[in-house]
Amino acid sequence: MPKAPKKPMTKAEIVEAVAKEAGTTKVTVETVYNALVTVTGKCAKKGPFTLPGLGKFTVVTRSARTGRNPRTGEEMKIPAKKAVKFTLSKNIKDKILD
DSSP: OOOOOSSOOOHHHHHHHHHHHHTSOHHHHHHHHHHHHHHHHHHHHHSOEEETTTEEEEEEEEOOEEEEOTTTOOEEEEOOEEEEEEEEOHHHHHHHHO
């Protein structure tokens, strides 16, 4: 298992670590990784999408609100928008927090 990185892992580092852990080639892992990203994007757009054992992606609507410009302190209106929310599974939370 790789040490906790000081900065986020790159895609190449993730692919290499998974290939080593699974005992397979980096080419195979990269193909599966790219397919997983594509499927997740398409499915999460339609509604909540769960990756069992990892977490759940949902699209949420953030309502309009009043904020402040940090430079000038002036009030400004922030429009409503859609955002992606990711919730970790209990399995991953337990592994991270142990």
